[in-house]
Amino acid sequence: MGFGALGSIEAITEGLGSVGYISTAQISTAVFLAQHLRKPILIEGPAGVGKTDLAQSTARFVGLPLVRMQCYEGLDESKALYEWKYGKQLLYTQILKEQLHHILEGAETLDQSFAKLHSFEDLFFSEAFLEPRPLLRALKEEKGCILLIDEVDKADEEFEAFLLEVLSEYQVTVPELGPVTAAVPPLVMLTSNNTREIGDALKRRCLHLYISFPEAAREQAIVRARVPGISAELLGQLVAFVQGLRAEELKKLPSIAETVDWARTLLLLHAESLEPELVRATLNVLLKFESDIRTVQAKLETLTRKAREG
Amino acid sequence: MERSLTNFIRALRAAEVPVSTGEAIDALRTQALVGYGDRALLKDALGIAVAKSEEEKAVFDRLFELFFTRAPAEEEPAPDVLDGTEREYGPGEEPGDLMALAQSGDEARLAMALEAAAERVNLSRIRFSTQAAFYTRRMLEEMGLEALEERLVDRLRDGDAGEAEAAEIMAARARLMDRARRLVDQQFEVFGRSASEEFRNEFLKQKSLSELDRSDMERMKLLIRKMARRLAEKHGRRRRKANRGRLDLRATMRANAAHDGVPFDVRWRRRRRDRAKVVAICDTSQSVAQSVRFLLLLLYSLAEVIPSLRSFAFSSRLSEVSADLEALEFDEAIVKILRDTGFGSTNYGQALSDLRRGHWDAIDRRTTVIVLGDGRSNYADPRLDLFRELSDQAKRVIWLSPEAPSLWGSGDSEILRFRPFCAVLEHCANVADLERAVDEILIAYQR
Secondary structure (H helix, E strand, O other): OOHHHHOOHHHHHHHHHHOOOOOOHHHHHHHHHHHHHOOOEEEEOOOOOOHHHHHHHHHHHHOOOEEEEEOOOOOOHHHHOEEEOHHHHHHHHHHOHHHHHHHHHOOOOHHHHHHHHHOOHHHHOOHHHEEEOHHHHHHHOOOOOEEEEEOHHHOOHHHHHHHHHHHHHOEEEEOOOEEEEOOOOOEEEEEEOOOOOOOHHHHHHOEEEEOOOOOHHHHHHHHHHHOOOOOHHHHHHHHHHHHHHHOOOOOOOOOHHHHHHHHHHHHHOOOOOOOHHHHHHHHHHHOOOHHHHHHHHHOHHHHHHHHHHO | OOHHHHHHHHHHHHOOOOOOHHHHHHHHHHHHHHOOOOHHHHHHHHHHHHOOOHHHHHHHHHHHHHHOOOHHHHHOOOHHHHHHHHHHHOOOOOHHHHHHHHHHOOHHHHHHHHHHHHHHOOHHHOOOHHHHHHHHHHHHHHOOHHHHHHHHHHHHHOOHHHHHHHHHHHHHHHHHHHHHHHHHHHHHHHHHHHHHHHHHHHHHHHOOHHHOOHHHHHHHHHHHHHHHHHHHHHHOOOOEEEEEEEEOHHHHHHHOHHHOOOOOOOOEEEEEOOOOEEEEEEEOOHHHHHHHHHHHHHHHHHHHHOOOOEEEEEOOOEEEOHHHHHHOOHHHHHHHHHHHHOOOOOOHHHHHHHHHHHOHHHOOOOEEEEEEOOOEOOOOOOOHHHHHHHHHHOOEEEEEEOOOHHHOOOOOEOHHHHHHHOOEEEEOOOHHHHHHHHHHHHHHHHO
16 A cells, blocks of 8 residues: 555544554644654653554554664664674685685785775675664665654663654665665654653654543543454443543553453453452452552442443 | 744744744644644644644643634735725724724624734734733724824813714724733733743842742742753763773673674673762751742752752751652642751751761762851851861762852851862852752763
């Protein structure tokens, strides 16, 4: 299909829906603008609201490969961009040693053999010995791709600066080969969990999409898409319960991923509606901190009742 | 250029959303892509293009609502209509037209005429709410209010005969005033409010600490919070320094095992820089009563920037307040600290010996000690011997005094006797000074 599928905002919403991603006007608009302004999107929001999933779904929807680069502290150019296959180079020199002898045979002086050698030098620094890492791979995709730079806040600041160059020109320079420019610029999505502030320079070059926790209707749609067998009554109640939890003061609020997990759990247990006992027994699927579980258990009856009354 | 959009961007910038030129161009391209037709879409799209954090989005939303409520009138109603209004109701025109306009009940036409007048008097330059009346008047004068008023005076002179018409004119005038004022207020919200906030903040930064009154405190807290966040961003992360020259043998061998041990890929040892380890000692006694809230505010904000901060407060007896600063909101913390240690008569000697006895473990060769106080010790022995020991033990001692240098050494001030043991002794009188001082502390620390 390719990027042509991102022609209008409605088409994007629909297309994302067809691969199981329930979009919002804002999300679709961001993807639309990213494609038409040729700008990366920086996606922020709490963990588990579908930031990474957006990139994956977009790739599925437009039928282009997803190139994913997970960031971490200490990530550098050789891990992100390209590396020379030293081992292979070494191996080849060893194997070609004999050959080399032959080739240099005719040469009388040092200068001559040097000149002869010189004509082969580029052999070892050619594409055959180049190990492309995600960024270079993304640029080399012929029909374009979705480039996901995940958790960019985990990488060092220097790496951010390096990204600037790649993201503004869609071009990198490999000193031995010259510049590599993308034939079709990839659609770039960066995600951040806000463990630190992203630098201003990077931020201002990106479009910015903030995905927050979904409102009830959208969350229901998402759960329905992911857990098809669930009854409407249970669905309504469990989403209302999770939405209620998010208003509580907790260390970690339950995300969509956890709602989906919970829905699956309840479905496995053949639950028809939300009962306090059932919730108590399965609360650890939703909440990941002991203190949070204790806080909620104290108010469990009220929360469940509220969710049941809708 | 799209006038209304550039104005909007100007408003955003005034409200501390730093829209860059590149983003302004993005905004224009975005607008060209999505058009003005769908307001919700335009809002989403522009928000994505120019507002780059949660706070910026909040500001953006507020301004968008204010700004684009009137945009449709400004957008496309063919320039000739606007021009027409201008000609019709320009200065020196027949007052009857203005009268008719006010009485016609045609809100759209009235709004448009007001817009045009606003443009002519540069209403978007409004900065302070006190300017509102002035701008309202100027706009209406542009529209021919003076002529209308002259006529009103004439009618009033006519006595009973003119009374009915005078009443009519007065009603029309009041109506015009009201509409114009509304527009001015709205425009002030868009362009002025953030600018005047900014101005007050700037002003406050320069204002001397001892002159702060309670009403300034809220704003000050915000300012300091901002400062703390800025500094935290700058210094909070551990810096890594690639230490050229020292080979990491183990890592190199491991990385090159695949190459038969030929070291293609050389690994260097990296040294992590220390995080700032800071001990702050704050004087809360009578003599610094003027600025004590401020000193504590500094202490509080330091605690936000430096996670490992240990802080102490004293008048004569010294006690640790780190826990209070961390657990409580600023206002509660300050009340508690002042209740526990505040407003006694100062005794630096006593405080130092308390520190020596109870908390000496907090100070080692990596610690920076910050003393906040005026060094007035009520003629008690300042225990310079202990202070010297402190300065020997710590990495360095920094003294920030709220008192002006001209007063140092006068009366019971011992600050000059402390000075030889301080790496830095600075007069710290306002927020700008403070930020500079804290920044220096942190920079020096990471060197």
